[in-house]
Structure formats: structure tokens, C-alpha cells
Amino acid sequence: MSDLSALRDRIDQLDAILVHTLAERFRQTARVGALKAAEGLPPRDADRESAQRARIDSLAKDAGLDPEFARKIHGLIVDQVKENHRKISGDQ
């Protein structure tokens, strides 16, 4: 049972990294949103989004993560970023 317990501790550590990295990512996208609003830039940038998708795909392949799963997670993050931007701009 101690092998299982050690693996679970490791998974818990990885979950903590995931949660803190996601929190930090939303802080950075909030800054991007604020900067774009201040500079009068459009909230969406199709070229950036397409480059990001290609990058996630390539990162996933390198890391040995199912690219389809990586796209699913990334999609959920992007939806949340859009939702946060809507909340900030009051455009709900």
C-alpha cells in the first residue's frame, strides 16, 4: 500500500502545480484583457488563437499527452478567459 500512497502524494503535488499554474494563467490573461481595452485593441485575435492551438498540439506531442485531450483542456481555459473578459467589460 505504501507504493500506492507515494503515487497518490505525487499526483496531489501535480494537482497543486496545475491549480497554481491555471490561477497564474488567468491573472496574465486578465492583464492582456486590460491592456487590450486600454489600447483599444480588439479582444480576439484569430492569428494568435490559431498559433496557440498549433503550439499546444506540438507541446502535447512532445510531452506524450494525447493532443485531443490537450485541445479539450485548452478549449475549456479559452472559454473561461472569454467569460472573464465578458464579466470585466460588463458585456454579459
Next chain:
Amino acid sequence: MSDLSALRDRIDQLDAILVHTLAERFRQTARVGALKAAEGLPPRDADRESAQRARIDSLAKDAGLDPEFARKIHGLIVDQVKENHRKISGDQ
């Protein structure tokens, strides 16, 4: 534009951390699955799952991440772990 570019670089770095952390997490859960199978333990453990959900919730609050969003991401990961276990055991 250089502020925006710096923020995007930072977001790209965070995405790389997320992808590699997720890949490592699936490697560890594959080891858990193999260990449970070898020891004849049941694949699911309701107490562990409930403790994990509570931990994610608490981590999210500490990190300033929307707990609902954290649960969504965690749910997607857990579904994928189950899917991987089904593939490994051939029980599709």
C-alpha cells in the same frame, strides 16, 4: 505592443508547464492503475475521489482560481484517467 508580447510569452510558458504537468500526471495515474490491477485492488476508490475533490476546492481557493472552474478541469482529467484505464484493461 511589447507589453502584450511579453504577457503572451508568459502565457505560452504557463501553457508549457500545464501540458507537461498533465502528461506527468497521466503517467502517474497509469502507474496507479497498473499497481491496483497487480494487487487486485478495485479501480475506483470513493474515499480517495472525495478527498481529492475537497483538496482541489481548497487549493483553488488558496490560489485565487474559481473553484467551479477547477472542478470542471479536474472532472475532465478524471474522465480521461477512467478512459485510459478502460483502454489498458481492454474493457471498452
